[in-house]
Amino acid sequence: MVSTAAVPNLAFRQLRGQRSAGEFAAVVRRAAREIGEQVACDARYIGRVESGEIRCPNYAYERVFLHMFPGASLADLGFSARESVRGRGARVVSEPPPVPGQPPLTPSPSRPALLHRDTETDDIPEESDVLRRVFMTSGTTTVAAASLGLGGAPASAAQVSLPAQRRVGEAEVNAVEKAVRQIRLLDDRHGADGLYRRAAQPLRAAYELLDAGTTARRATSDRLHAGAGELAISVGWLAHDSGRFDDARSHYAEALATARLAGDAGLEAHAFCNTSFLARDAGRPREAVRAAEAGQRAARTLGSPRLLALLALREAGGRAGLGDRTGCDRAIGRARAAFDRGTAAGDPEWMSFFREAELELLEAQCWSALGDWSRAARHGRRATALQDAHFTRNLALYRAQLTGDLARAGRADEAAATGHQVLDLLTRVQSSRIRGMLAGAARVLEPRAGAGPVASFLTRHQESPPGRHPSPSGGTPARPAFEDGTGEHVPGC
Structure with a gap:
């Protein structure tokens, strides 16, 4: 088979x-x-379309794109004709033949119509049209809708399965909650780089359950x-920690x-907390x-002083990025006062990482960010000790x-000694961040690369396996998601 190079879709890129x-x-x-x-569109899918890797969208995406751009054809959007991509007409997944003596099956809310199946243009690994079809089967059918594995770790230590069936009950919800806990546990042990794609x-399975399932209570x-x-x-955090800032933002x-649809204030606070963290790392302090x-x-x-403390520290990080030393100091003061009130019944489960060590790190x-390196190092030493x-x-x-x-x-020699400790840990942790x-620390130490501890660290760092380093802007520059700090991230605002 002769392969052809992908041709960038400039028309689609212009529409973005x-x-x-x-x-x-x-x-x-x-x-x-x-x-x-229901499409699982993310930044990577858009990139694949724009690069020309996806020459023609599947039928679900075709309907969405034509809805977004009324009057346009697929050709206007820069796509190739389906026949030219596939070399033959689209196949159709037919309804089963009618049973004698029974009326033919017709689409209904409990039994959606089967769609056209285009196995050569449907991007199955990325867009998960398959899971939607699972819900059309018997309500008692359970499938392994997804699994999570960690590269470099035993598969048995990193398997998570989400059952998918038409009626959503305790088993399905428990599976989603288990997946959350398992991802956090694996991230704590191994870092994000080997987890993100699998996670x-x-x-996708969880959102298919949310969109297609019905619950009793x-x-x-x-x-x-x-x-x-x-x-x-x-999953956003795994993208964030592995340098995929656009994916994390999505x-x-x-x-x-x-959170907004469900009226869940706790989930909303968590989403804003991570969005703030990402914005700081992506160079958008405001x-x-x-x-x-x-x-x-x-x-x-929510009755959680510790959550308020963490959010105040997120604010402090943004203010530090703006060079607002006074505002940063005040936010740190509020954070410490709230933290000192101790744990509470309202503390969310995901905050188990937020202990005194994390508080010291975030202050460091x-x-x-404000350029007070000695003060930062004092708090950094406390964080590592705790x-x-x-x-x-x-x-x-x-x-x-x-x-x-x-x-x-x-403090070059102390920095080199600490850097050696990091390299020791990076044999077990995969984190581009x-x-x-x-x-960055190695670049600062390069002018001191004579003999001794600094030279030893720089040599070892240079020889260590390279990772994926996030760019300061996280790749594609992104406009602020929040125009006034209060609204939901409205795409395109």
Whole structure:
């Protein structure tokens, strides 16, 4: 077979305009909901279309795109004719023949019509049209809708399955909640890089359950919404930590939309918390402040001082990025006062990581952003001393932060020694974010690369396996998601 090089779809790229790929993907998902379609569009899918890798969309995407751009044809959108891609007419999945003596089956809310099946243009691994079809089968049928595995770790230690069936009950909700916990556990132990692509599978399954399933009780429905939203945040974090900022932004926006639809203030506060963190890392400090403030408003009635403390620290990080030392200091003061009120029954489960060590680290990052390296290093030392040894990824993260602060504070030998500790941990942790931090520290130390500890560290760092380092802007520049700090991320705003 002769392969042909992909031709970039410039027409489709022009339609995206100034929006990031993640923002445009959110526009596509919203348009799909308007016409009753379900597509798992994300920034990567948009990139594949624009690169020409996807020459013709599947039928579901075709309906969505033509709805978005009335009067346009697929050719106008830069796509190839379906016949030219496939070389033959589309196949149709037919309804089963009627049973003698019974009326023919017709579409209904409980039994949707079977759609055209285009196996050569449907992007099955990415868009998961398959799961939607699972719900058309018997209500007692259960399938392994998704599994999660970790590259480099035993498969038996990293399997999560989500059952999918027409009626959603305790088993399905428990599976979604289990997937959230499993992803967090694996991230704590191994970091994000080997997890992100696999974790997207249970996320798609969870939203298929949300969209296509029916629940017997309101409490079950609420748990399913919360579980799907938390799963979106967890997968978003894996994207964030592995440098895929546009993907992370899209997942966090999905979680926020789910929270707003369900009226879930806890999920909303969590989505804003992570959005603020991402905005800070992506070089958008003003958005980081606004998102953190919105999160604090959502969290006020939840009875969790620790959650308010974390959100205040997110605000402090944004203010540090703006160079607002006074505002940063005040936010840190509010965070410490709230933290000192202790744990409470209203503390969400996902905040188990937020202990004194994390508070010290986040304060260290604030002072580091403000250029007070010595003060940052003092808090960084406390963070590393307090951190639980079970959180391998955080041990590496805290020490990477400390390495950079020590290097910039002129304590080169101590920085090199700490950097060696990070390299020891990176044999077990896959995190582009941590590797990027360590690479920054190494660049600061290069002028001191004589003999001794610094030279030894730089040599070892240079020889270590490379990782995927997030760019300061996270790839495609993205406009702020929140124009006033209060609104939901509305795609395209």
